[in-house]
Amino acid sequence: MNVLFALCAAGITVDRYSNRLSIFNLIEQIVSPGFPAWLPEVTFLVVLRRENNEAGQFQARAEIRVGDNAIGAPTQVAVDFEGGNTARQIMNFQGIPVPAPGELTFRLFLPDNQVATVTIPVTRAGANVVAPAQPVVAPQDNQ
Numbered sequence: 374m375n376v377l378f379a380l381c382a383a384g385i386t387v388d389r390y391s392n393r394l395s396i397f398n399l400i401e402q403i404v405s406p407g408f409p410a411w412l413p414e415v416t417f418l419v420v421l422r423r424e425n426n427e428a429g430q431f432q433a434r435a436e437i438r439v440g441d442n443a444i445g446a447p448t449q450v451a452v453d454f455e456g457g458n459t460a461r462q463i464m465n466f467q468g469i470p471v472p473a474p475g476e477l478t479f480r481l482f483l484p485d486n487q488v489a490t491v492t493i494p495v496t497r498a499g500a501n502v503v504a505p506a507q508p509v510v511a512p513q514d515n516q
Contacts, residue, residue, distance in 0.1 A: 374427050377420040377459075379489040381479055385416045385463055394418075394461070403477065406498045412469040417479045419462045419489040421452070429454040434482040435464055439495075440475040450481065471495055 383398035400415065417435070430453045437444040454460045462481060471477060474495050481489040 374424070374483060374485065374487060375422045376483070376487065376489040377422050379417070379419045379479075379481070379491050381491050381493060382416050382418065383414065385418055387461075387463070400493055403471065403493055403495045404498050405471070405474075405495070408471065408473050408497065410471040410495075412471060414465065414467050415469055415479075417462075417464045417466065417481070417491065419464075419481045421454075421460045421462070421483070421489075423454055423458055423460070425458070428484065429456065431484055433462070433484075436480050436482075437466060437469060438478045438480070439471055439473075442472075444469060452483075 380396070381400040382396045383400065385397065386395045387393070388395070396418070403410070403412070423429070430451070433450045433452050434447045435450050436447045448464070450462060450464065452460055452462060464481075466479075469477075474497050477493045477495050479491045479493075483489065
């Protein structure tokens with residue numbers, strides 16, 4: 374089994390007609406002005422590919438950690454390739470507490486000691502963070 378990729382985003386949808394994924398607001402880092410911070414929602418996506426001789430269904434375990442501390446209890450996840458060789462695991466987590474700067478890690482433990490991992494750096498907003506550009510305001514039409 375191979376992990377093709379894993380990522381975290383604010384949201385992910387699957388088009389019911391084309392089966393295409395749309396990924397909204399990829400999370401590469403978290404910058405907070407203060408701590409503790411709360412993440413209202415994070416979606417963890419893992420795309421897997423299996424060989425024909427590997428199991429098409431199995432149980433995996435997902436966990437979230439901040440540094441060395443687990444956030445909540447590990448979650449059992451049913452993986453089902455539905456007769457194919459590729460599976461998408463889309464896991465939505467809500468209300469994630471982040472007590473301090475460090476690393477926020479999402480993991481999916483798979484058979485044969487494989488682990489899909491996404492690690493997101495968490496920092497405090499400060500002088501070393503580049504502020505976003507000011508939005509451009511279109512002129513008003515005064516009719």
